[in-house]
Amino acid sequence: MELTEDQLIEAIRKVLSGEFPGVQVGIGDDAAVVGSGTGSMVLSTDMLIEGVHFERSSISARDLGAKSIVVNVSDIAAMAASPRYAMVSLGIPVDVDAAWVMELFGGMRAACDEYALALVGGDTNRADAVVIAVAVVGEVGSGHAVSRSGARPGDIVVVTGSLGAAAGGFLLSRIHPSKLPQALAEPWGRELLDAQARPVARVGEGQTLAQAGATAMMDLSDGLAKDLSRLCSASGVGARVDLPRVPVAEALRLAAGFLEVDPAELALTGGEDYELLATIDLTNLARARGDLRERFGVTLSDVGVIIDEGLVAVDAEGRQSPLEPTGWDHFATA
Amino acid sequence: MELTEDQLIEAIRKVLSGEFPGVQVGIGDDAAVVGSGTGSMVLSTDMLIEGVHFERSSISARDLGAKSIVVNVSDIAAMAASPRYAMVSLGIPVDVDAAWVMELFGGMRAACDEYALALVGGDTNRADAVVIAVAVVGEVGSGHAVSRSGARPGDIVVVTGSLGAAAGGFLLSRIHPSKLPQALAEPWGRELLDAQARPVARVGEGQTLAQAGATAMMDLSDGLAKDLSRLCSASGVGARVDLPRVPVAEALRLAAGFLEVDPAELALTGGEDYELLATIDLTNLARARGDLRERFGVTLSDVGVIIDEGLVAVDAEGRQSPLEPTGWDHFATA
Incomplete structure (x- = not known):
């Protein structure tokens, strides 16, 4: 792939363009700025690594992108919270072409749209294998998050x-x-x-x-x-x-x-x-x-x-x- | 390294133990639950990859851990915001021993203490190279974030x-x-x-x-x-x-x-x-x-x-x- 980091970010920004409620500064700055809710914030992160969690030959870039969002949304769901914002850090090998990366982000975008969260930022890097680290911020009413630790005998x-x-x-x-x-x-x-x-x-x-x-x-x-x-x-x-x-x-x-x-x-x-x-x-x-x-x-x-x-x-x-x-x-x- | 994921998380939890203001559910659950502030949230993520951003032979695990936090805190600082919470996704090769990983988290912990943010969650994975993806959530008064886009001729x-x-x-x-x-x-x-x-x-x-x-x-x-x-x-x-x-x-x-x-x-x-x-x-x-x-x-x-x-x-x-x-x-x- 012959894109520079700046060119890639620009291309990604186009795939992810649109107005999202609560997003004050989106992709392309040092950090995203978003509105904070009235309840508690819920934070989750998950990493997908080529050769460990997936093979590029057995999943499409679009499915992979969507899955990288969904597995994090699932963690937010398990706290009884609502997903709001996602950030993506990406490692991309030399033999991956730009079209594949755009499909990956297309899948992320589709999943974000489906679960009503905004992809607000990220970081792209050269790597030896595809690595996708997603972090999601969610929201839940104060005191309404359900953790793993509340089970009682008889439940x-x-x-x-x-x-x-x-x-x-x-x-x-x-x-x-x-x-x-x-x-x-x-x-x-x-x-x-x-x-x-x-x-x-x-x-x-x-x-x-x-x-x-x-x-x-x-x-x-x-x-x-x-x-x-x-x-x-x-x-x-x-x-x-x-x-x-x-x-x-x-x-x-x-x-x-x-x-x-x-x-x-x-x-x-x-x-x-x-x-x-x-x-x-x-x-x-x-x-x-x-x-x-x-x-x-x-x-x-x-x-x-x-x-x-x-x-x-x-x-x-x-x-x-x-x-x-x-x-x-x-x-x-x- | 002969630790399972659960054993590693337990060891990491010990390195990171302590009470942090605002953290309602910390490491070990599906997601962390934290108090949301009154202003805007600032979100940043950065990935460090062995062989691209660092060599294991030329930086100590402790320095690497601290640096992985600081580069994200720097993005938050550049928005004029205060860092609050960090999440870490980690890829760890087989030839890395548990002591190295503990030193890495020790460095993260020290940096988090120095910049007054709480490390609230993460994800550990087997990988071919060390990969560290950190996401940081910060806070800034509404309308007080400084983006890259406000420069005017004459400034x-x-x-x-x-x-x-x-x-x-x-x-x-x-x-x-x-x-x-x-x-x-x-x-x-x-x-x-x-x-x-x-x-x-x-x-x-x-x-x-x-x-x-x-x-x-x-x-x-x-x-x-x-x-x-x-x-x-x-x-x-x-x-x-x-x-x-x-x-x-x-x-x-x-x-x-x-x-x-x-x-x-x-x-x-x-x-x-x-x-x-x-x-x-x-x-x-x-x-x-x-x-x-x-x-x-x-x-x-x-x-x-x-x-x-x-x-x-x-x-x-x-x-x-x-x-x-x-x-x-x-x-x-x-």
Whole structure:
């Protein structure tokens, strides 16, 4: 790519142009200046690295750009907050052309538009691999943020939607190219790949769960088993999970034979679902479930209960075993 | 390094522990929750990449951590704002040990303490090279941010402190190891290396310049020639620079023979000074200069004037030539 930093910033500015409420100084200055809300600010950051989180050959620049925004919006959603502003720091290798970078920002812009946040600033750098670091600022009414640490023994453990489709999509993207057409001929093939490449953040759902009385909440980025262990650790409690109640994505069930995986196992340990994991008092469960179904058409599954300590899995026959906090580790040497 | 992501986050949390005003939910949750101020929010992000911005062999982990914070604080300072919160996204190669990462965060923590901001969140990832992306949120009274775009013809162009020491330090760090002891035997040797490894952000100075009536302001990260061209471009004006008035760092003058460089040229084009470049009406210059000297012991040099268009350099004999916007390009293929 033969653009200078200034030329690239100018091109990016065009992709991102427009007026956004609250933005006083946008892209191109030392820093962005935005209006501050009346409640609390919520701050989140996530990094996507080529070769670790994605391969350029298996995701389009547009999907990658959108995903880099959505995974951060998901963190904001998990606090029951609303995303407002995003900043992007980018590392770009020499062999990436300007069109790819513009597509990347096009995807970011589309995701920002969809979730009503403004991309207000960034930093571009030469690098050996594509690196995308996004930081998002959100807003939540004072005292209304839902952290990971409020779960109490007796609370019901709930998850939105269904699990494992993104992990299925990841596996599908890694199979031999000669086998891929067979999978893509089936509706579940496209659905699994989409789940991994085009995740959805549950912003409205997070706020609805908070209003319904969620005591703790987080987004599922590293798999239910691992993320639930984190929520329990933050809250100083344990949990018992009823394995048959874990909602397995239908597309994953249909793909299980083709992928030669146990769909229930993958739903428990697969990463990147970006569904919400929450805890809630039993008396509030019906209301939460009804509100989510009515407002968003999203199911809420109760998959277990918070206990004093320990992580326990119970299978269909009522047999108990330790719930191993295995799953996606973005830090593991893969 | 044999730590898992969760173990690393726990270790980092210990380095960063403490109570910070305004922080309601800190490190370890999906996102940080902080109080929002009464003015405007200022948002900045910067990425440091191993092999592009630094080599692990030539800067300590502690200095690198501090620098990653300071370069962002400098962007906030250049808006006349106060830094409040920082977030860090990190990529860490396999060959980096945990002690190095702890030193890195120790340096970040020390810089955050020095500039009174709280490190509230982050994200750690496996990577092929060390990548540090920092985002900082600052605060400024409504309408008091100073952008790059307010310079008007007739305004005086001013810079804080002196220029070129960091570029001299960069050159010094690249000379043959056998020559280094000779340079380090001189006070200027250590001073130049320090300027590059331990930059200082001009937070109070930025606010003082704003109070004194600065019409436009930015920090000097890529060299006076290049950054002034950016300020002029943002303001839709030109500038004439009196070359003899550009304040060359004394240590660089002393090192010029050893480094075989033209110190005036390096002061004009060298990056990473993190001094402030501003424009101000002539009637406000004396007050700005007096306030900076009195409050911070910092000199303010008037180096030129804003004109309608074009970038012109005037030498000691009064000869004019085009001021080429050459300098440090973080995006250049180095």
